[in-house]
Each structure stands twice: as C-alpha cells, then as structure tokens.
Amino acid sequence: MLSSSPETVQRWLNYLPEKAILHRGRHVLNCNEAAQQALADPAIRQALSRCVGTKRELVVGHDKVPWCLSTSAMAPDNTQLTLLFPAAHHELQDLVGRLPVALVVHRWFKPLYTNQAFADLFQFESTDDVLALPSLRAVIGEEHWPMAQQNYQTLMDAGKLDTIQIEDHQSVTGERLQAQLVDFVLSWDGEPAVCTLVSNVSRQQAKIERYKRLALTDSLTGLGNRRRFFESSSTFIQRASSQGETLMLLVLDVDHFKAINDRYGHPVGDGVLKHLANCLIDCVDSEALVARIGGEEFALLMPAPSMSLLQNRAQEIKEQLCEQPYISDMGERIAIKVSIGATRWSSGDDSLEQMYQRADQALYQAKQSGRDRAVCQL
Numbered sequence: 001m002l003s004s005s006p007e008t009v010q011r012w013l014n015y016l017p018e019k020a021i022l023h024r025g026r027h028v029l030n031c032n033e034a035a036q037q038a039l040a041d042p043a044i045r046q047a048l049s050r051c052v053g054t055k056r057e058l059v060v061g062h063d064k065v066p067w068c069l070s071t072s073a074m075a076p077d078n079t080q081l082t083l084l085f086p087a088a089h090h091e092l093q094d095l096v097g098r099l100p101v102a103l104v105v106h107r108w109f110k111p112l113y114t115n116q117a118f119a120d121l122f123q124f125e126s127t128d129d130v131l132a133l134p135s136l137r138a139v140i141g142e143e144h145w146p147m148a149q150q151n152y153q154t155l156m157d158a159g160k161l162d163t164i165q166i167e168d169h170q171s172v173t174g175e176r177l178q179a180q181l182v183d184f185v186l187s188w189d190g191e192p193a194v195c196t197l198v199s200n201v202s203r204q205q206a207k208i209e210r211y212k213r214l215a216l217t218d219s220l221t222g223l224g225n226r227r228r229f230f231e232s233s234s235t236f237i238q239r240a241s242s243q244g245e246t247l248m249l250l251v252l253d254v255d256h257f258k259a260i261n262d263r264y265g266h267p268v269g270d271g272v273l274k275h276l277a278n279c280l281i282d283c284v285d286s287e288a289l290v291a292r293i294g295g296e297e298f299a300l301l302m303p304a305p306s307m308s309l310l311q312n313r314a315q316e317i318k319e320q321l322c323e324q325p326y327i328s329d330m331g332e333r334i335a336i337k338v339s340i341g342a343t344r345w346s347s348g349d350d351s352l353e354q355m356y357q358r359a360d361q362a363l364y365q366a367k368q369s370g371r372d373r374a375v376c377q378l
Ligand SMILES: Nc1nc2c(ncn2[C@@H]2O[C@H](COP(=O)(O)OP(=O)(O)OP(=O)(O)O)[C@@H](O)[C@H]2O)c(=O)[nH]1
Pocket: 220, 253, 254, 255, 256, 257, 258, 259, 261, 265, 266, 267, 268, 269, 270, 273, 294, 295, 296, 367, 371
C-alpha cells in the first residue's frame, strides 16, 4: 500500500469510515477528510507522537471530547496508521477512574460507578466495596439523609442544584471530614443518574473556622469581642424568648483605668484586664455570654433573676470583682473598682440595641454619681 501513489493512498483512506491518519510520530503523511478537523487540535497532534507500534491511547481534545486513538504499525517502513474512535464507555471509566477528584454516579443512591479517589476519601478498601453498597445512605449519614433525598428530587426535576453543599461527613473508619459536594444529572446506561463530585475541604474549612474565631475573639483576654457579643446575643435572645426566660445585660467599665496604666505601665494595665476577664467568667455561670466590648469595657448577657433581684445581682457581681485585687509580676497589689450599668430584657419587642442603650445610660449614671457602683435602668 505504501508504494502506491499518493492519490491511491488518499482514496484508500477516504474509504475508511473512521478518522484515519498516516504518520511517523508527530509528522503527518496523510489523512482522510474526516480526520482533518481533528488534526487541527494540538492535543491530538501531540498524542500522535506517542502513537508508536500497536497501541491504544485515550485523549481528551481541546473541545473536551474524549477520543480513543488506535494505532497500528504498517510494515515495512514503520509508518503508523492511527484511527480515531469516539471513546467507549469503559475507556471513559478508565479516564475518570484515574482522576484525582472523588466521584460517584448513583441512581436513587444505589452506586453505579465510582473511582479510586472516592474509595480513598471515604476509606473503603476498594471501589468494589463502594459499588457493593445497596445505598449511599450510610456514607451520607443520617443527619444529611433528609436533605440528600430532597436534593436528589430537585436534581431530577431541574438537572442541577443551584447550591454547592459543604457537609460534615464520616469515613467508614469513623474519621470526620468536611466534604464539598457538586451534583449534576447525567445519562447512565440510557437512564438519568446523579453524578456527585466530592472534594475534601477539611483543611480549608478548619482555616476558615480559625480565622472566624480570631475575628471574633479579643486577643488580650481570650473573651469574645464586641462583634462576637452582638452576633451571639441574637441567638441567645431568641432561645431565651422561646423558652420563656428573661435576660439581664450588664455593661461594666473599670474605674480610673487610665490612672492604673499611668502609674504601673501599660503591661500591668493589660494584666488587670486579663485578671478581670477571668474573675468575670468565675462569677457567672457557663450559660452567660461574656465579652470585652471596648478598651476597659465588658458586657455580660445572662438569665435574669426576678425584677426586684436585678439590682442585687448586679451589685453582687461588682463586689465579687472588687474583692479580688490584681497582683502584678512585681508583687504590686492593685485594687480594682468598677462601675456597672444593668438592664433587663423587658418584653418581646425589646431588642439588644435598646437594652444596650439602657445599660449604657445606667453606666453613665453610675460614673456620674461617683463610680464604684451598679445602677439599673429598666
Ligand atoms: N493597658 C491597656 N490599656 C488600655 C487598653 N485599651 C484601652 N486602654 C486604656 O484605658 C484607658 C481608658 O481611659 P478613660 O477612658 O479615661 O477611662 P478611665 O481612666 O477608666 O476613667 P473612667 O472610665 O471615667 O473611670 C486609656 O488610658 C486607654 O489607653 C488595653 O488594651 N490595655
């Protein structure tokens, strides 16, 4: 055949129904009309240089279409004939099986296909163990199961989910991981099925959580900061109102703190603030929300005693704090005096902002009337 004229070779190639290319490595000698467009794709051209001897090569073209390149050597001068077929199902599986992203194809949670990355992520011995599962329910976990069923229905109706989910999951060996899921519908053996891509985002999530914690924490005392106080207090208030409890808010400010800084130095002032934060935690129960909301200003939100006892409770906290002087590293004994403004959550339409305003006014009154006292404003 190779001794035939170029016209004969061309005609012969054009008889072939597949895309057919005669080449030596990257160097193309001839091709049929069907192959001309494929040859414009650099991925396929590059693959030709690997098509030596008799072999099959799977190539994903630049248009993302996978092709199977089947090459045979033509005696006597080792010219290669490569035929391009649309990649068959099992070849696609082979390609996908080697992808680093974990995926599982399932129909109503019965796994139909998965890859090694999925088996590895959830610590199955092999992909066969995943495929042997009657349902992915055990992998999904009971807490996500109702939402997973709902999402499946949405996927079947709409073809895609508009949300990307990040969920807490467990591997078969019990290891926890944060998984990001992307679902879409594909046709599998002629019937719709769902393909779920799973990425392990545990490390990224841990980082985000750490940054969030840092953004909401006062670095000096380790208490929540002002933002944390206002963010957490809304859930605190909702919980209290749904349980029929009532709440009290205390805003507390150290008296003449500037004088402490001026006399003992800023690091000792810092020590006083840390000491005060610890004392505050000790004198309220674990349910209370305690935060440093400004330089030497703290806020406490907690279940309230009856109206008549509010003043007593605020006074009691003030006295407990003042009973515990701060001893500096140099052994200096520093007495701490504080002023407190207190208020109570009055009714369903009261808000944290209004409460804060009342407590702040009460604190102002405490400062104005001589400091070292607790004033309540209802
Ligand atoms: N050591 C230390 N000092 C701080 C910190 N944040 C704010 N301060 C100081 O706290 C002091 C607050 O001073 P003022 O607002 O005059 O209040 P005060 O001296 O406590 O007076 P009254 O509140 O009126 O009793 C200032 O000197 C600030 O520099 C901090 O993180 N560490």
